[in-house]
Amino acid sequence: MDDPGNGGHAALVQLQAYLAQMDHAGETRLPAERELSESLGVSRGDLRKALAVLEKDGRIWRHVGRGTFVGSGPVEETIGISEIAGRTNPADVMRARLILEPEIAREAALHATLSDIAAMRQSLVQTREAVTWRQYENVDNLLHRQIAQASRNNVLLGLFDVLNAVRRTVVWGRLRSEGARPPADHHSFADHERIVEAIAERDLGGAAAAMRLHLQQVERRLIPVREAAE
Amino acid sequence: MDDPGNGGHAALVQLQAYLAQMDHAGETRLPAERELSESLGVSRGDLRKALAVLEKDGRIWRHVGRGTFVGSGPVEETIGISEIAGRTNPADVMRARLILEPEIAREAALHATLSDIAAMRQSLVQTREAVTWRQYENVDNLLHRQIAQASRNNVLLGLFDVLNAVRRTVVWGRLRSEGARPPADHHSFADHERIVEAIAERDLGGAAAAMRLHLQQVERRLIPVREAAE
DNA sequence: AGGGAAATCATATGCGGATTGGTTAAATTG
DNA sequence: CAATTTAACCAATCCGCATATGATTTCCCT
Numbered sequence: 040m041d042d043p044g045n046g047g048h049a050a051l052v053q054l055q056a057y058l059a060q061m062d063h064a065g066e067t068r069l070p071a072e073r074e075l076s077e078s079l080g081v082s083r084g085d086l087r088k089a090l091a092v093l094e095k096d097g098r099i100w101r102h103v104g105r106g107t108f109v110g111s112g113p114v115e116e117t118i119g120i121s122e123i124a125g126r127t128n129p130a131d132v133m134r135a136r137l138i139l140e141p142e143i144a145r146e147a148a149l150h151a152t153l154s155d156i157a158a159m160r161q162s163l164v165q166t167r168e169a170v171t172w173r174q175y176e177n178v179d180n181l182l183h184r185q186i187a188q189a190s191r192n193n194v195l196l197g198l199f200d201v202l203n204a205v206r207r208t209v210v211w212g213r214l215r216s217e218g219a220r221p222p223a224d225h226h227s228f229a230d231h232e233r234i235v236e237a238i239a240e241r242d243l244g245g246a247a248a249a250m251r252l253h254l255q256q257v258e259r260r261l262i263p264v265r266e267a268a269e
Numbered sequence: 270m271d272d273p274g275n276g277g278h279a280a281l282v283q284l285q286a287y288l289a290q291m292d293h294a295g296e297t298r299l300p301a302e303r304e305l306s307e308s309l310g311v312s313r314g315d316l317r318k319a320l321a322v323l324e325k326d327g328r329i330w331r332h333v334g335r336g337t338f339v340g341s342g343p344v345e346e347t348i349g350i351s352e353i354a355g356r357t358n359p360a361d362v363m364r365a366r367l368i369l370e371p372e373i374a375r376e377a378a379l380h381a382t383l384s385d386i387a388a389m390r391q392s393l394v395q396t397r398e399a400v401t402w403r404q405y406e407n408v409d410n411l412l413h414r415q416i417a418q419a420s421r422n423n424v425l426l427g428l429f430d431v432l433n434a435v436r437r438t439v440v441w442g443r444l445r446s447e448g449a450r451p452p453a454d455h456h457s458f459a460d461h462e463r464i465v466e467a468i469a470e471r472d473l474g475g476a477a478a479a480m481r482l483h484l485q486q487v488e489r490r491l492i493p494v495r496e497a498a499e
Numbered sequence: 500a501g502g503g504a505a506a507t508c509a510t511a512t513g514c515g516g517a518t519t520g521g522t523t524a525a526a527t528t529g
Numbered sequence: 530c531a532a533t534t535t536a537a538c539c540a541a542t543c544c545g546c547a548t549a550t551g552a553t554t555t556c557c558c559t
Contacts, residue, residue: 071550082503087552097403103551104511111403115434117347123427135424138372146364173327173341180342194365194435197353201431204345205424301519312534317521333520334542 050081051089058098058109067108069099118201124208132206133258137251139202143187143195144250148238151189159185159235167228175221182231186250189238210261226256280311281319288328288339297338299329348431354438362436363488367481369432373417373425374480378468381419389415389465397458405451412461416480419468440491456486 057079061069069075072090076083090107093099101107147155162182169175180203187199221227230253237245287309291299299305302320306313320337323329331337377385392412399405410433417429451457460483467475 072552073550084503090551097407101551102511103509104549106511106550111407111437114350114437115430116350118350118427118431118434120344120346120348123423127423127427131422131424134376134422135428138376138425139369139428142368146368171326176341177327192361192364193353193357194361194432195368197348197357197435198365198369198428198431200345201348201428202424204348205427207342207344302521303519314534320520331520332542333540334518336519336542 050085051092053079054089062109068106120204120208124205129209132209135202137254141247141251143190144234144246145243146190146192147186148241148243148246150191151238155189156239163231163235170220280315283309284319292339298336350434350438354435359439362439365432367484371477371481373420374464374476375473376420376422377416378471378473378476380421381468385419386469393461393465400450
């Protein structure tokens with residue numbers, strides 16, 4: 040062979056050159072090992088040794104069936120809701136809501152458009168018109184999501200959606216007594232109105248505080264009798 | 270026909286009965302419309318009218334290619350990172366980090382175990398030992414995730430992972446100048462140490478404040494020259 | 500022995516057909 | 530003629546199988 044005993048060092052040099060050239064072109068996926076080994080004129084074993092070095096250094100990343108890519112790590116393309124929901128409990132979900140949603144309301148108070156506020160007010164009306172708990176929950180969900188949308192920050196909206204999906208998975212099956220309709224003096228009506236009004240008046244702190252108060256009320260009703268445990 | 274002019278009311282009644290029977294069996298997916306219409310002895314049009322009523326009421330949910338299901342809504346099983354990242358920008362990501370991560374640090378200060386803190390301190394050392402920016406970023410990522418893990422709240426950890434994946438997708442390609450190693454007086458070293466120390470001392474407010482300060486520094490460096498626009 | 504090439508394995512992707520809710524046009528019926 | 534049923538078609542999804550790819554083992558040649 041040409042360079043016996045080099046232990047594949049030549050392959051590493053060639054591969055780094057190839058990688059630099061490809062990185063410049065903006066391409067992220069490099070050819071299959073079988074092609075690349077022939078293209079670079081090295082054995083597949085040496086190529087794999089060089090790839091292993093670069094992988095340990097964090098410059099490339101490989102996965103069976105997909106290929107080899109340049110970049111620090113495999114960016115998770117999707118997040119499984121059930122994976123999160125499977126290892127948690129309603130209390131943790133509520134804690135996360137108390138952290139995230141008041142600040143989302145604050146952002147909404149800062150960035151909401153007039154049509155956003157109009158949509159929220161319409162949802163407020165629909166909330167009172169709901170004749171069954173199921174309808175009420177649908178409109179309630181919609182209202183909370185409208186607030187997240189009004190933040191005009193798609194990252195916050197995405198986080199809200201994730202949290203919402205986890206919540207609905209965790210508390211799945213906990214239905215209220217069917218048939219009954221939400222009482223007219225349900226705390227959420229006034230809570231929601233306070234939140235929307237604060238957003239409409241661009242009262243950042245007020246919106247956050249109102250949302251926090253509302254969620255604390257929900258928490259109190261959701262976990263009615265909780266001993267001092269934990 | 271049997272009951273002309275009933276407008277499909279008979280179909281609605283039959284469908285409700287079927288749904289109750291099926292709901293009792295624990296099954297969530299009901300047969301295809303073509304089968305169910307024949308099974309119930311009603312036309313597909315009337316069946317669809319009845320299904321539309323139940324859908325508007327929130328008792329069922331349907332989607333093309335999947336079927337019709339009982340339940341309030343389609344619980345998104347997975348969230349696409351690229352869907353979020355595609356419609357956002359680094360500033361929104363930074364805003365979300367500033368909202369979420371300080372509160373995560375606060376929770377970590379409350380719930381971190383001794384082994385959590387030991388792992389963080391080891392990461393602090395590794396941060397200073399990094400000889401290339403890529404290594405530094407890997408350890409930095411690890412440290413921030415360790416803090417999220419120390420919150421002992423899997424929902425917060427999941428939200429952090431989502432946010433992190435979005436961040437890495439959005440700022441993808443913005444690599445620092447290769448070759449250079451992080452300077453010894455990089456602000457992040459002291460920032461990180463303050464955060465970990467506050468967590469170790471169970472200083473809730475201090476941990477949150479230190480994290481907020483750190484992220485503001487990162488923001489200042491990430492968006493170096495930003496006019497007063499927006 | 501030792502290294503390289505080929506075979507083999509396990510996993511991921513791509514593609515075509517089948518399924519299903521949504522929509523429109525034709526047929527039937529009173 | 531009007532209303533309703535029926536059929537046909539559309540778009541999105543799922544499923545099975547072939548293919549592609551990285552990982553591992555085996556074999557062969559020097």
